[in-house]
Structures are given as structure tokens and as C-alpha cells.
Amino acid sequence: MTNLDKYNEAFINAFGVESSQLEELAYQSIAEWDSVGHMGLIAGLEDAFDIMLETDDIVDFSSYEKGKEILKKYSIDGV
Amino acid sequence: MMKANRNNRNQTEYKIFDNCDIFRFVFEPISSNMYMILEDDQALVIDPNISEDAYSIMRNAKISFVTIFLTHEHHDHTSGVNWYREKFESKLFCQRRCAERIAVPKNNRPLLVARIIADKDKSNGRIEAKQFASKNEPYICIADEVFDIEMEYRWNRHLLRFTSTPGHSPGSCCILMDDQFLFTGDSLIKDMPVITRFPEGSRGDYEKYTKPFLSDINDDIWILPGHGDEFQKKMLSDFDDR
Numbered sequence: 001m002t003n004l005d006k007y008n009e010a011f012i013n014a015f016g017v018e019s020s021q022l023e024e025l026a027y028q029s030i031a032e033w034d035s036v037g038h039m040g041l042i043a044g045l046e047d048a049f050d051i052m053l054e055t056d057d058i059v060d061f062s063s064y065e066k067g068k069e070i071l072k073k074y075s076i077d078g079v
Numbered sequence: 080m081m082k083a084n085r086n087n088r089n090q091t092e093y094k095i096f097d098n099c100d101i102f103r104f105v106f107e108p109i110s111s112n113m114y115m116i117l118e119d120d121q122a123l124v125i126d127p128n129i130s131e132d133a134y135s136i137m138r139n140a141k142i143s144f145v146t147i148f149l150t151h152e153h154h155d156h157t158s159g160v161n162w163y164r165e166k167f168e169s170k171l172f173c174q175r176r177c178a179e180r181i182a183v184p185k186n187n188r189p190l191l192v193a194r195i196i197a198d199k200d201k202s203n204g205r206i207e208a209k210q211f212a213s214k215n216e217p218y219i220c221i222a223d224e225v226f227d228i229e230m231e232y233r234w235n236r237h238l239l240r241f242t243s244t245p246g247h248s249p250g251s252c253c254i255l256m257d258d259q260f261l262f263t264g265d266s267l268i269k270d271m272p273v274i275t276r277f278p279e280g281s282r283g284d285y286e287k288y289t290k291p292f293l294s295d296i297n298d299d300i301w302i303l304p305g306h307g308d309e310f311q312k313k314m315l316s317d318f319d320d321r
Contacts, residue, residue: 035194036276042190043278052185055212059197 003049003078007071010044011064026063049076096301099237099260103303104130108199109192110306111155114262117142118235122167125254125262126150126305127159134166142167146234148241149173149222150264150305151251152180153277154189160220172232174243175225177250184217226252242292246275246285253292255300264305267293269314271306272321290321 001009011022015032027033033041042058045051045067051074053061061067068079102115106128114125115133120143124133127147137145145167150156152173160181163169173181180186189211197208230241240255244266254262266273266289273289275282296302298313312318 035191035198036274038194039191040276040278046185055188055190055193055215056209058188058190059193059208059212 003076006048007045007068007079010041010048014041014044022064024064045071049074051076096259099257101260101303102133102136104128104133106155106158108196109155112303112305113159114303120144121146121235123148123234124163126156126264127163128155129159129162137167145169147171148254148262149177149181150254150262150266151248152177152186153191153248153265154187155192156264156305157181157187157220158189158215161218170223171220172224172241173222174241174250174252175227177248177252178222178225180250181220181222184219187218187220189215244289244292246281246289247273248277249279249281251289258300260301260303261296262303267302268304269307269310
């Protein structure tokens, strides 16, 4: 499984969305991605990549695309 | 009968029930409740948050020992544990899964609180979320005594019965005091349904274990929840739908 697969899977598991919806996903753009859903997404990503995100980055993690930028700071390439 | 005296500036509330004085301290912005009971030179604290107001009351009462109970492992209910433990001799009790979770720094980050502050920042143009995050580093808490399903504990003249109530989190519990007061944490809140969508939360566990326990609670018991005001089950018109 590639890093992109893992990244996508975290969103799909957290929010029950289809792959085709991912690129447009943003915080609060769907009911499932609220403040509580955000915790599930972050937990899924941290488990998938065995990292611990800084609280600042968790706050900044505002969309599917923004998340890719943030993960690069943790040496997660290919997302 | 119950009387209440609320001091909004300090988010402190002092309640006088029939035979027990219970303080409530609210941790903003997520409005989680810490409860405190003082007797002689001892304090019983449930879900501690950092409160200078509480500390001042404890010092004035010449408290020498603090017994701390946790209703569950989420940051907004544990953030004051170490603050009080640094100031007083103390003992910490919680459910085993809760103890396992709070022993890991990763699990003790103020993520939900920071997220909620960030949401407010967006509407008012402030940057308080980043400031909050920088002041709240991950921590660990070490429990002194744990239980799996149930536990009884006598604190001064009070009998406390702990019952594991998973669902909101795996380490959630309710604490019944003297068959009069039930501290429910986030397993039962007056104005909103229980949230089981957090990581490791489980609607199935809530339905299987926690709802039957709460269904058996006497209607007249005062419920002191993890968020919001106290209530009695008979005040809830939608209990069966939760």
C-alpha cells in the first residue's frame, strides 16, 4: 500500500466518503468532518504513518489538500 | 432541595444539596465540569481542570490530601490532574482503560479544545488556538488504583460506587455517591446525546453496557454530568432515544 493509499484510506474510514469525493474535502464541508470527526481522522493518520502530529498542525489541517502539505513536514512523501 | 450560587466571572458554582456541598468549576471553552467536595482537611475532586479559584478554596480550607477520580480519559477531564498532584499529596483512581490511555502523552493533547478554539478564531479573527496549543504540552498521568467493571470506595463518610460505562470512550465510568448523586462524565449529559464517534468510542458498547446501567438509575438521583448543568433523569423526555 502506498502512502497515498494510506492517506486516502484514513479519510474514507473516518468519514465514510467515496474516493471520488476526496480532493474536494475540507473541514466542515461535510457533516462527518466536524470537530469530533477531525479527532478520528487525525487518529487514523497518526496510526497509519506512525507519527504524532503537533497540535498546531492538527489545527491547520483544514482540507484534504492541506493535509498533504502538513504530512511532508513529517517526512511522509508520496501523498 | 438545592440552592445554587453562580459566579459567572470565575465559572465557579457552589451548590448546597441536602447533606453535601459540591463545587463545580467549568473549564472553558469546552465547558467541561470539575466537581469538588471538601471535608475536614480532605478534598475529593472529579475530573480536575486547572482552577486558581479551586486552589484558593482548597488552601483556605487547609486541605492536606486530594483524592482524584476520573470519569474518563479525555483531555478536558484530565488536564488538571498533575497540577493538583504537584500541590497536594494525592491519590488518583480511574477505570483501567482510562489509566492505560492517560499514561501515554499522545493521548493527552488538547486536540478537541484547540480545534474548537480555532473554529471560534475563524469567526472572530483571533489567533487564540495557536497560543493555547503552545501552552498545553502533552503530559502523562499515573493512576494509583484502577478497576475493570465495578469498584466501591469509602471516602470519609461517603460511599462511592464506580461502574464502567464504555461507549463515549473505552475508559468511561459513572460514579454513584451515597445513592444520591451520579457523576456521569460524558456518558450522560442533559442537553445533547452521548457522543460515541471519538477514536475508540463505541455505540455498540454504549448500547450494550452503559444504557442498561443508566436505565436502572433511580429517577430522583441528581446527575452531575461532564458538561452542563445537573439534572434528574425524570427531566429528560428523550432518555430512551439516547
